Amino acid sequence: MPPLHLIFDLDDTLYAERDYAIGGFRAAAAWAQSTLGATVSVDRMLGLLDEGQLGQLFATVLCEAKPDHSDDDVKNFVRAYGQHEPRLQLFADAADALTHWQSRAKLGLITDGHAATQHAKIRALDLAPRFRHIIATGALGPDRAYHKPHPRAFELMQTSLGQAGVGFVYVGDNLSKDFVAPNALGWKSIWIDRPSHRAQRIHKHTTAPDGGEPHITVHDLRELTKVLG
Ligand SMILES: [Mg+2]
Known part of the structure; x- marks a missing residue:
């Protein structure tokens, strides 16, 4: 494999x-x-x-x-x-999935937003030790130029972690922008849609553009062990 x-x-x-x-x-x-x-x-x-x-x-x-x-x-x-220092907690299924996959896969993070804001969240969640490579797209250029669906962060992740497209998977929640670039690059795309969290999601009123539909839907990140084998 x-x-x-x-x-x-x-x-x-x-x-x-x-x-x-x-x-x-x-x-x-x-x-x-x-x-x-x-x-x-x-x-x-x-x-x-x-x-x-x-x-x-x-x-x-x-x-x-x-x-x-x-x-x-x-x-x-x-x-x-x-600029506030956030206090945050991982979803329980996310914490379990990260712990499971840490020793079985190379883990990466691609997140939109101001780099300083996103890194404050990453600190609050103590995520840096869990990931091989972290990209906040706001650090790649001004005015949200490289925010998703721009492919730049995904291309950089491929270069940093392995061979282009081979064995890459992206897991995200936002249908409007998360899966366009990874699909185009030949990655597998997985939508996390937690039934218990649907009403509280910030970007809940979104639909997928052409080519941006996820390949797989899961309702709990622990299901990744099933869909990724
Ligand atoms: Mg999101």
Whole structure:
């Protein structure tokens, strides 16, 4: 059997991104209170998040709490969110799967977002010792240029860990962007769709573009032992 290269997404694949958001909302609300004297409700932020309004969320709640705020206030408010030191926990099935595969495959991580933010999550989850290679796509270029579905991170992972395409698998949760590049490169793609977590996923309202459909669906990462043999 060729060596197995098992590459994971991070947010909502290995831990609940909503937990990160809650910690960030608390940090942003604390900043608004101490710096602007504005009272922002964490519950209100969470309500908007659950409605899928992530893009306008920060501007909306700051408008409500302090109508005369400046553009810089919004930037600093968002910064307080992105720069907080998170406290996170792996999904139980993710922890079991990583422990199982650590000695049986080369493990990699490809995650979108600001590199500093993603590395804070990786620290909080103590993931660095478990993975051979970690790529935060935000570190590859500005303005989300190399975020998924761009293939750059997947090509770099192949170069770093093995031969192109041979025995590579990508496991992710986001149908809209996770599987386009690995499919095109000849990787096996696996969608993690936890029934118990469906309602809380940050990117729950997504569908797969042409060519971006996952080859396999699992409902628990412990099922990887079955589908990967
Ligand atoms: Mg994800």
